[in-house]
Amino acid sequence: MNEPLDGSALSQYFLLPTDASEAPVTGIWAERRRLASIMRTVIEHLTVADTPESELREAADTLQHLAAQLGAHPRRRKRDDIADTATPMDKHALIDFSPLIGLSNPISPPLELTLDGNTLRGRLRFGTAYEGPPGCAHGGCIAAVFDELLGYAQSLTSLPGMTGTLTIRYRVPTPLHTELHCEARVQRISGRKIFCVGRLYAGETLCAEADGVFLASR
Numbered sequence: 283m284n285e286p287l288d289g290s291a292l293s294q295y296f297l298l299p300t301d302a303s304e305a306p307v308t309g310i311w312a313e314r315r316r317l318a319s320i321m322r323t324v325i326e327h328l329t330v331a332d333t334p335e336s337e338l339r340e341a342a343d344t345l346q347h348l349a350a351q352l353g354a355h356p357r358r359r360k361r362d363d364i365a366d367t368a369t370p371m372d373k374h375a376l377i378d379f380s381p382l383i384g385l386s387n388p389i390s391p392p393l394e395l396t397l398d399g400n401t402l403r404g405r406l407r408f409g410t411a412y413e414g415p416p417g418c419a420h421g422g423c424i425a426a427v428f429d430e431l432l433g434y435a436q437s438l439t440s441l442p443g444m445t446g447t448l449t450i451r452y453r454v455p456t457p458l459h460t461e462l463h464c465e466a467r468v469q470r471i472s473g474r475k476i477f478c479v480g481r482l483y484a485g486e487t488l489c490a491e492a493d494g495v496f497l498a499s500r
């Protein structure tokens with residue numbers, strides 16, 4: 283059975299990234315994103331730069347101080363039914379703290395998503411922190427990107443579920459420091475099973491393909 287995608291269904295959880303990017307982000311969210319962006323840069327320098335020991339020690343001392351300062355505040359109130367990172371007031375929070383697309387999460391590459399008809403498209407660039415084979419992206423990081431991409435695509439069916447099986451075919455090594463683009467769509471739905479497919483490219487080169495089976499909640 284095929285069911286049409288319905289982008290509006292997702293709004294019950296949060297805004298689509300496309301909508302969210304149009305919303306002005308100010309105040310606390312702007313500062314969270316700025317901090318995450320700087321942290322990403324720190325991570326890149328840590329993994330690439332030939333920094334002298336004394337400067338590393340100084341940087342670690344500075345960050346230790348910041349960690350203590352940030353850790354002195356109470357945890358935000360949780361939205362227990364959806365995600366550890368979301369709060370009742372912040373619909374963007376589930377997106378903003380995502381490990382793949384979250385602009386307020388420094389471990390996200392980040393992956394940028396847009397909806398184009400029934401196809402979900404993404405763009406990203408892997409830095410050195412995501413290195414597997416020399417000069418190439420780690421296969422596990424590529425799998426994580428597909429999990430997010432296909433997971434997002436399946437959530438647009440209004441039957442959001444969890445990943446049951448994710449199969450990746452790594453066709454050629456995926457380069458670091460290169461603009462990558464990816465796409466995913468729902469192929470078919472059978473009962474609670476949502477079958478999705480996705481592809482990741484560097485330019486015209488197909489780097490990896492994915493098939494995913496997601497299980498809608500009972």
Ligand SMILES: CCCCCCCC/C=C\CCCCCCCC(=O)SCCNC(=O)CCNC(=O)[C@H](O)C(C)(C)COP(=O)(O)OP(=O)(O)OC[C@H]1O[C@@H](n2cnc3c(N)ncnc32)[C@H](O)[C@@H]1OP(=O)(O)O
Nearest residue numbers: 295429430433434437442443444445446447475495497499
């Ligand atoms: C649920 C609410 C979700 C809320 C979503 C919020 C909005 C989302 C918005 C934005 C998305 C953002 C993007 C995020 C993306 C990230 C996604 C992840 O990383 S998810 C974490 C990793 N996945 C797990 O941890 C699963 C752990 N496994 C399980 O919980 C279960 O095993 C589960 C649910 C997958 C299946 O358990 P059963 O008890 O429901 O399944 P049974 O009833 O035994 O089987 C039903 C049918 O499914 C098949 N099936 C069962 N397990 C399968 C599997 N693993 N793979 C394929 N098919 C499976 C069976 O063969 C059966 O098929 P037959 O009806 O007989 O034809």
